[in-house]
Amino acid sequence: MARTPVRMVGLGRQDRSDIASAVVEASLEIGADAQFIIDRSEIREFDQGMIDWRGMLESNHWLVLSSSCPLDGDSMKWAWGSSLTFAELEGCKTAMLIDMPEDSGRMDEVWGSVIERIRQIHLLFIDPEAMKALAELEGTEVELLLKEVRRRSFVPIVCSFDPKKGVAHVSHSLGHEIVEVKERMSLERWLAGFLCELPISGFGESGIVSAARSSPG
DSSP states (O other): OOOOOOOEEOOTTTTTSHHHHHHHHHHTTOOOOOSSSSSSSSSOOGGGGGGGGHHHHHSSSSSEEETGGGGGGHHHHHHHHHHHHHHHTTEEEEEEEEEEEEEEEGHHHHHHHHTTTTGGGGGEOOOOHHHHHHHHHHHHHHHHHHHHHHHOOSSEEEEEEETTTTEEEEETTEEEEEEEEOOOOOOHHHHHHHHHHHHHHHHSHHHHHHHHOOOOO
């Protein structure tokens, strides 16, 4: 029997140049029922007040966001905040993807925006390229960053994936998992698979490990 596809929506740049958009596109490739909140366009500004947030987020498993998108202007900043609020109201889990902004000097601003909303986040993914900068902001070692962020924030799952080594690190309430992924894949492809498997395998320790190892599609 074919399983019901995991449903997700992503809020990313209109040119799809951000990590959240890449993950949503990878999710579509492996069979997810995924869509973008903002249509593709070359126009930078858009009217976020026209978005039907309840209609967009209801019955979805995940809302996928890039941490750096609020730097793109007031429209994106307001849409980013509104999506978190309505996702919480609709029971849609939020996956926040921490990436390095184009201006690396604004990393503290990016992280500050995430911290303000941390209680609304269910999964925090940290891009390997952002690990060092974030560790410096948090005053900890890179090797300890995931554990420390999870301990301080109480986000249920804090994770990262190194595509060069094929290794995923996942910190959760019951411990910390280091999972080797046999199939060679990109960062966004691994995260897409992880998000698609979690609602099926479950959020317990064994379910998390199973999802981190899996490669649907």
